[in-house]
Amino acid sequence: MSGAPHSDxxxxxxxxxxxxxxxxTYEPCAGASARPLGDLLAYxxxxxxxxxxxxxxxxxxxxxxxxxxxNRRARQLEKLGAREGDIITIAVxxxxxxxxxxxxxxxxxATPNCVSSKLPDAxxxxxx
Numbered sequence: 520m521s522g523a524p525h526s527d528x529x530x531x532x533x534x535x536x537x538x539x540x541x542x543x544t545y546e547p548c549a550g551a552s553a554r555p556l557g558d559l560l561a562y563x564x565x566x567x568x569x570x571x572x573x574x575x576x577x578x579x580x581x582x583x584x585x586x587x588x589x590n591r592r593a594r595q596l597e598k599l600g601a602r603e604g605d606i607i608t609i610a611v612x613x614x615x616x617x618x619x620x621x622x623x624x625x626x627x628x629a630t631p632n633c634v635s636s637k638l639p640d641a642x643x644x645x646x647x
Contacts, residue, residue, distance in 0.1 A: 557625040560586045573618050580615060585622070588615070592623035603628030608647050612636045 563572070564586035572582040580588070601607055607624045609631050611617050617633075624631040634646055 555625070555628070557622075557628060560589055560622045560626075573615060575614050578615075580618075585615075585618060588619040589622035589626060592619045593626040596620075596623055596627060596629075601627055601629055605629040606632050608632045608634060608643075610634050610636045610638060610643055 560572075560582065563570075564582040568583035569581050571579045572585040573580050596607065601624070605627070607620075607629050609617070609620050609624070610633075611620060621631045621633070632646075634643065638646070
C-alpha cells in the first residue's frame, strides 16, 4: 500500500461511543493494478514461489505451498456449498490452517468472518 490513505473516522453513535469506524482508501502507485484479494497469493506464488509466506512454530510455508494448500481448501469449501459473495465464519486455532482457509475464502470471492476457536458452542452458534 504505497498510496496515501484517506480516512473518514467517526463515532458510531452514543451507544458505541468508544468504537470508531475507519474507512481507508489507497490509491495504487503508478503502473500498479488493483487485484482481488483472492488473486494475491497466486500472484506472489508465481513471482516468488520459494520465498517464505508464513512461519508458525518453527515451520515455514513458501508462497507456492501456501497457494497449493489454499486451492485445495477452496475446492473443499466449494464442495460444501460455499460460493462467491458468501460470508464464511472461520473458527480455527492459530496455524497454517487459518491462513489456508482465509485465502481459500478469498479465492472463492467470499468474505471471511474470523472468530476465536476458543468460543463456547453456544456463542459460536449465536454468531453463525
